[in-house]
Amino acid sequence: MARFVTVAKADSIQPGQMVKVEIDNLPVAVANVGGTFHAFDDTCTHEDCSLAEGELARTTVTCPCHFAEFDIRTGAVLAPPATVPLKVYPVRVEGNDLQVEV
Ligand code: FES
Structure with missing residues (x-):
């Protein structure tokens, strides 16, 4: 069943920054785009x-x-050589906890 997992403090990832986190051994990248967070397969x-x-x-x-x-919002491929889209994940901020749904 899908659940939200806390992966970082929201204020530890600055706008324009990406970090790699691990959720149950799954490497996930989290990016801050102008204060909006996006998560996708790293x-x-x-x-x-x-x-x-x-x-x-x-x-x-x-x-x-x-x-x-x-495109980290949808996972769509914008330029080759990749042809398969990325998986993207819902993100939410609870207090200062940045949470990714997996
Ligand atoms: S591994 Fe990402 S473009 Fe080749």
Whole structure:
């Protein structure tokens, strides 16, 4: 059953910043875009690179390995070589707890 898991303090992730967290051994990236948080699979769907180590420009993440781009709101592929969308997760802030639904 889906549940919200606290992954970080909301004020520890600044606007424009991405961090990698682990939820039940699942690597998830959390990004702050102008105060709105987005969570998505940290592992690129092309090979096995950490997207949190890539570049974030507004709602687009660029993989550091071969520069595939994804829309972190929907997971949609915006640029190759990736062809499979990212999985994205609901996020909420409770007090200062940043929670991701998995
Ligand atoms: S591993 Fe991300 S583009 Fe290749």
